[in-house]
Amino acid sequence: MSSTQFLVVGAGLAGASAAWRLAARGFSVTLVERDVPASEHGSSHGSARIFRFPYPRRQYVDLVKASVPGWEELSRLHGSDLITRCGALDFGATRDPHGLAAVLTEAGVDHELVPQAEARERWPHVLADTDVLFHAAGGVLDAESTVNTMVAAAEANGAEVLTGWPLDRLERDGHGFTAHSADGRTVRAERVVVSAGGFLPALLGNLSLPDAFLRAFPPLQVREENAFHFPHRDPGADWPTLIHKRADISVYSLPGGRDAQFRGQKVAEYDAGRAIPSAAARSGVVDPANRARVVEYVKTYLPGLEPEPYAETTCLFTNTPTEDFVVDGVDGVTVVSPCSGHGAKFAPLLGELAADAALGTGTVPDRFRVGSARV
Ligand SMILES: Cc1cc2nc3c(=O)[nH]c(=O)nc-3n(C[C@H](O)[C@H](O)[C@H](O)COP(=O)(O)OP(=O)(O)OC[C@H]3O[C@@H](n4cnc5c(N)ncnc54)[C@H](O)[C@@H]3O)c2cc1C
Structure with missing residues (x-):
């Protein structure tokens, strides 16, 4: 049986980051992944996620800022930029571009508030229904390349990566844990970081966690979301990312990169997919009613x-x-779940937070603690 100081479970953006940061701090690390890094069955696959600064809560804006040096480091390791800075638009009455702009001003992030009429001239391929918040530092990050770069960096720092290794359960003893795979393999670990994405709800009860921690754990809702690629009418047009929220619909859209064969825009309704108990219940079937809503949205x-x-x-x-x-x-067990469809932009920081939480170094925001008052 192999033995390690840290076992990290799951090689999505969170787990790859945790393995990289822990290995870089000098710990022996084994990263186990049920499939392959950036698995298509998880949430960190493919070429396109929005990187942006605006959040209604200042704390998240500061966390995006804090992730920037990590992105620069990862891009250097990758050999080219992992973020394509195409600029980002935020608009719609419930997105509150003016409120978001005020938070960016406070946080010292460059941005423009563009009046609706001017926005329609500047971005004629988008029909803004309010004034628009634009920031040039927003763009598209390549999730899969980011995962692969972090896994390679973890390995360069001595981490072992075991693919096709599905954790079934952790067994606690006096000095740490024995991790059992679903097919009978084992790894001994002093401490464990679990970053299993949408598989977490089904795994949480098998991690030898105390009842009080489990009772305080916030409920996790897994949704099977739908996303669509639409062709650009003008193949030469420059497209930014956009988030558009109205009372009747919330949509995000971004240049799809490799996933869209570089010829289209990914468009999706936010948090509107089918609720499922855990990732294993994913059907892979696009919801036709959602497709119809998104097509109507694109037309309008x-x-x-x-x-x-x-x-x-x-x-x-x-x-x-x-x-x-x-x-x-x-x-000895740390759970990392950068959930809610917005965790990718924090990728290099997630590993630092995971390592700090696992080592008790105390820089993790209280808000992310189990049992904190999340309002
Ligand atoms: C369609 C989509 C669009 C998004 N858009 C944005 C965006 O625009 N901007 C943004 O910032 N964020 C976005 N996000 C969110 C972001 O991608 C996620 O927050 C992030 O990918 C979550 O990473 P994770 O590592 O927690 O989970 P995952 O990527 O799901 O990784 C978990 C890994 O654990 C593995 N695993 C699970 N169980 C086990 C087990 N028992 N044993 C071993 N391995 C296991 C899985 O195979 C998987 O590889 C989006 C997400 C999706 C799905």
């Missing part, structure tokens, strides 16, 4: 796209009720 608000998707997929969102992350642990 995105005149620069052909309103006929040429590709579509489902993916997993894992939500706490307040959309806050969970980064907390007890007695």
Whole structure:
């Protein structure tokens, strides 16, 4: 049986980051992944996630800022930028561009508030229904390349990576844990970091966690989301990312990169997919009613796209009720869940937070602690 100081479970953005940061701090690390890094069955696959600064809560803006040096380091390791800075738009009455702009001003993030009429001239392929918040530092991050870069960095720092290794349960003894795979293999570990994404709800009860921790754990809602790729009418047009929220619909959209064969825009309704008990219940079947809603949305608000998707997929969102992350642990097991469809932009920071939580170094925001008052 192999033995390690830290076992990290799951090689999505969170687990890859945790393995990298722990290995870089000099710990022996084994990273186990049920499938492959950036698995298509998880949430960190593919080429496109929005990188942006605006959040209604200043704390998250500061966390995006804190992740920037990590992105620079990862891009250097990767050999090219992992973030394409195409700029980002936020608009719609319930997105509150003016409120978001005020938070960015406070946080010292460059941005512009563009009046609606001017926004329609500047981005004619988008029909803004309010004033628009634009920030040039927003863009698209390549999730899969980020995971692979962090896994390679973990390995370069001595970590062992075991793919096709599904953790079934942790067994606690006096000095640590024996991790059992579903097919009977074992690894001994002094401490464990679990970052299993949408698989976490089904795994949480098998981690030898105390009842009080489990009772305080915020409920996790897993949804099978739908996403669609629409062709650009003008293949030469520059597209930013966008988040558009109205009382009747919340949509995000971004250049799809490799996932869209570089010829289209990914468009999805936010947090509108089918609720499922855990990732294993994912069907992979796109919801036709959701497709119809998104096509209608494109017809109405995105005149620069052909309103006929040429590709579509489902993916997993894992939500706490307040959309806050969970980064907390007890007695040697730390759980990291950058859930809620917005964790990718913090990727290099998630490993630092996981390592700090696991080592008790105390820089993890209280908000991410199990049992904190999340309002
Ligand atoms: C469609 C979509 C769009 C998104 N858009 C954005 C965006 O625009 N901006 C943004 O910032 N964020 C976005 N996000 C959110 C972001 O991608 C997620 O927060 C992030 O990928 C979650 O990473 P994770 O490591 O927690 O989970 P995952 O990526 O799901 O990783 C968990 C890993 O654990 C493995 N695993 C599970 N159980 C076990 C086990 N028992 N044993 C071993 N391995 C196991 C899985 O195979 C998986 O590889 C989006 C997410 C999705 C799905």
